[in-house]
Amino acid sequence: MRKLFVFMALAVLCLTAIGVAGEKTALGVAIRTLTNPYQDNYRVGGELFAKVSGQELVVLTCEGSSEKQVNDIKSLVARTKGDVVFMIDPNEATDVLPIAIALEEAGVYYATWWNKPEDINAWDYPHWVTHMSFDGISAGIFTATELFKTFPTPNKGKFIAIQGMLSNSIAQDRFNGVQQALAKFPDVQMVATESADWDRTKAYDKVKSMLVANPDIDGVWCANDNMGLGALEALRERGLAGKVKVTGTDGTDELIDAIVKGEAAATVYNDSKFQAGISLAQTLAAKNGKLVVADIPKEKRQFFCSAVNVSQANVQDIITNYIKGSTVYDYEDLFGSFVRTME
Amino acid sequence: MTVQAEEFEGAKRTLAGRLKETPSIYFSIAVLVFFVLLFYWHEPAFLESYNLGIIGLSAAILLTVGIGQCWTIVTGGIDLSVGGLISLVSVIFVLTVGTLGLWAYPFCLLIGACCGYINGLLLTRIKIPSFIATLGTGGIFVSVAYLITPKAVSVPGGSIKLLNVVNGSTFGQKNAILLSLLFFLVFFVIQYFTPIGRNIFYVGSNIKMSWLSGVNIVSTKNVAFTFSGIGAAAAGLILASRQFSGYPTIGAPYILSSIATVVLGGTAMTGGAGGMLNTLIGAVLMSVLQNGMTVTGVDVYLQQSLLGTMIILCVWVSFDRNKVEIVK
Numbered sequence: 001m002r003k004l005f006v007f008m009a010l011a012v013l014c015l016t017a018i019g020v021a022g023e024k025t026a027l028g029v030a031i032r033t034l035t036n037p038y039q040d041n042y043r044v045g046g047e048l049f050a051k052v053s054g055q056e057l058v059v060l061t062c063e064g065s066s067e068k069q070v071n072d073i074k075s076l077v078a079r080t081k082g083d084v085v086f087m088i089d090p091n092e093a094t095d096v097l098p099i100a101i102a103l104e105e106a107g108v109y110y111a112t113w114w115n116k117p118e119d120i121n122a123w124d125y126p127h128w129v130t131h132m133s134f135d136g137i138s139a140g141i142f143t144a145t146e147l148f149k150t151f152p153t154p155n156k157g158k159f160i161a162i163q164g165m166l167s168n169s170i171a172q173d174r175f176n177g178v179q180q181a182l183a184k185f186p187d188v189q190m191v192a193t194e195s196a197d198w199d200r201t202k203a204y205d206k207v208k209s210m211l212v213a214n215p216d217i218d219g220v221w222c223a224n225d226n227m228g229l230g231a232l233e234a235l236r237e238r239g240l241a242g243k244v245k246v247t248g249t250d251g252t253d254e255l256i257d258a259i260v261k262g263e264a265a266a267t268v269y270n271d272s273k274f275q276a277g278i279s280l281a282q283t284l285a286a287k288n289g290k291l292v293v294a295d296i297p298k299e300k301r302q303f304f305c306s307a308v309n310v311s312q313a314n315v316q317d318i319i320t321n322y323i324k325g326s327t328v329y330d331y332e333d334l335f336g337s338f339v340r341t342m343e
Numbered sequence: 344m345t346v347q348a349e350e351f352e353g354a355k356r357t358l359a360g361r362l363k364e365t366p367s368i369y370f371s372i373a374v375l376v377f378f379v380l381l382f383y384w385h386e387p388a389f390l391e392s393y394n395l396g397i398i399g400l401s402a403a404i405l406l407t408v409g410i411g412q413c414w415t416i417v418t419g420g421i422d423l424s425v426g427g428l429i430s431l432v433s434v435i436f437v438l439t440v441g442t443l444g445l446w447a448y449p450f451c452l453l454i455g456a457c458c459g460y461i462n463g464l465l466l467t468r469i470k471i472p473s474f475i476a477t478l479g480t481g482g483i484f485v486s487v488a489y490l491i492t493p494k495a496v497s498v499p500g501g502s503i504k505l506l507n508v509v510n511g512s513t514f515g516q517k518n519a520i521l522l523s524l525l526f527f528l529v530f531f532v533i534q535y536f537t538p539i540g541r542n543i544f545y546v547g548s549n550i551k552m553s554w555l556s557g558v559n560i561v562s563t564k565n566v567a568f569t570f571s572g573i574g575a576a577a578a579g580l581i582l583a584s585r586q587f588s589g590y591p592t593i594g595a596p597y598i599l600s601s602i603a604t605v606v607l608g609g610t611a612m613t614g615g616a617g618g619m620l621n622t623l624i625g626a627v628l629m630s631v632l633q634n635g636m637t638v639t640g641v642d643v644y645l646q647q648s649l650l651g652t653m654i655i656l657c658v659w660v661s662f663d664r665n666k667v668e669i670v671k
Contacts (some may be wrong), residue, residue: 034643034644043562058640058643059643060637063596063647064592064595064596065358065591065595065596066586066588067401067404067582067585067586067593067596068633069583070586071397071400071401071633071634072637074393075394075397075399075634075637075638076637076638077393078388078389078391078393078394078397078638079386079388079637079639079640081388081640092494092495092588092590092593093494093589094495094497094587094588095586095588097497097586097587097588098586099586106393117497117658119500154482311556
């Protein structure tokens with residue numbers, strides 16, 4: 001019996017940690033985990049927006065369980081009695097469908113990021129405000145153009161390209177960007193290209209062997225930061241690090257460090273603080289009637305948007321304003337980052 | 344005087360004795376009622392039908408996988424392959440429902456039974472402890488699922504209607520909940536009214552004595568692991584139908600949560616005590632805890648540690664030590 005009382009006392013004690021639900025619309029951020037810095041920045045971005053809008057932020061982490069993510073989203077709807085909007089990074093692309101069904105049933109506005117099945121479209125669901133993803137083509141154009149600038153004779157020389165997993169559409173988009181940049185600079189030549197499946201070690205091996213045939217290159221373009229860092233190791237072994245620059249995409253701390261040291265030319269920073277903030281701004285506007293979802297042009301219901309370009313010129317500024325601190329985001333311009341629509 | 348004192352002491356002993364003899368299930372029910380009231384007191388929306396539906400659905404999956412797991416735990420073993428099996432079944436189901444139609448359901452249950460039986464054989468014939476054997480097969484199931492498809496696969500649009508077996512409603516109740524209750528009922532009957540159910544409990548509580556009494560230890564354990572495979576397959580089917588998809592890691596969270604479900608209900612890890620009814624309470628309790636924390640707004644950083652604390656506390660209260668001499 002004593003055991004039961006001790007138990008109840010302890011349980012009540014534990015649950016005093018419970019927060020009290022506010023009167024305002026809750027801002028739900030449904031993500032995978034808070035242990036990964038990229039994902040944790042979703043929380044930071046949500047907090048920034050909550051401060052501006054004066055709402056309560058609720059972060060839901062699914063820790064890799066799709067079912068938990070759907071359940072948590074529904075539980076928050078139950079708790080707020082539907083007075084909630086969601087920014088969601090689905091655990092798996094296919095989870096978009098059960099989430100959409102649950103939130104349409106509840107009449108709650110939501111926005112999603114990154115991947116979704118191709119045959120499921122936001123415009124078929126009246127409460128699905130937007131589905132966004134960062135644009136691979138403009139990332140490819142930017143990083144390639146910056147790389148060409150760092151050649152001994154700017155915009156004239158040879159480079160090699162390391163692509164991501166060839167079956168991924170984002171890998172194809174980024175490489176498509178490189179080809180568009182190449183078309184603009186006739187004096188630049190791509191002497192070889194390979195795929196390293198987004199992998200650092202594979203990129204290291206590939207670049208090492210490519211350097212045998214092409215020792216006189218002026219740059220190495222890589223589709224992500226991981227491969228860029230692998231390529232950098234291969235260059236370092238040859239004593240070329242710093243002379244021949246690499247590029248990446250994603251904006252990891254390591255590659256941004258390499259830009260500071262002058263070993264990398266550019267990367268594109270995927271700003272998850274921006275992702276969380278803009279989605280919450282869009283969905284809250286829809287909820288408050290400031291944005292009529294049915295009136296949003298179809299091409300803006302699901303689209304690719306621009307990320308933060310990082311090069312030698314602005315790297316210090318990016319570190320102060322994005323990596324260490326937070327820039328002031330414009331939450332009024334809901335579609336300002338639009339680049340191109342997602343078919 | 345002495346007679347009266349003795350009588351008084353006798354009465355005291357009966358009260359304490361009675362509490363001691365109370366089956367652990369009543370403690371589990373008490374804990375469940377306590378939490379339901381606590382969450383309700385904090386947030387009245389907790390008991391609204393919309394929220395009860397959420398609790399019911401997540402409990403349905405925990406119940407099916409937990410019932411299977413319970414059989415292996417009752418024999419004194421454990422099944423760590425349920426996560427891999429749920430993933431494998433979800434992938435196979437999603438890929439076959441287009442061609443097999445409704446037959447995909449029994450087909451997947453059969454796969455589950457076979458995989459469970461293999462686990463049993465590894466334990467009884469090759470004599471590898473269930474912890475290691477199922478750790479190994481669990482990895483194999485995940486890897487087979489990866490070989491079938493490394494990416495998440497969705498149910499083809501034309502077959503979504505077939506999923507109404509799980510996703511639809513009958514008499515205003517969600518089918519997934521009804522099916523898991525039916526599943527529970529079948530195994531409840533097996534536990535109490537069939538020789539095989541009783542034998543599994545005998546083997547779990549005293550293996551030597553059951554052997555001396557002529558119980559076939561090998562086939563009994565095989566059956567227990569086959570049940571576990573069926574339970575995992577059923578959970579995989581509900582999960583894949585609810586999510587309209589399957590992928591090779593979808594079942595991973597259920598390895599530990601299935602064990603937690605069984606233990607929360609008051610079934611002893613040492614075997615021989617507990618059963619289906621305990622697991623039913625455990626599954627409801629587990630999903631009440633998970634849902635209640637979100638509904639009452641517990642901070643996301645705290646949720647995992649609170650759940651862990653709750654599990655320890657609940658087991659402390661509900662675990663029936665009368666039948667267990669040593670806790671390993």
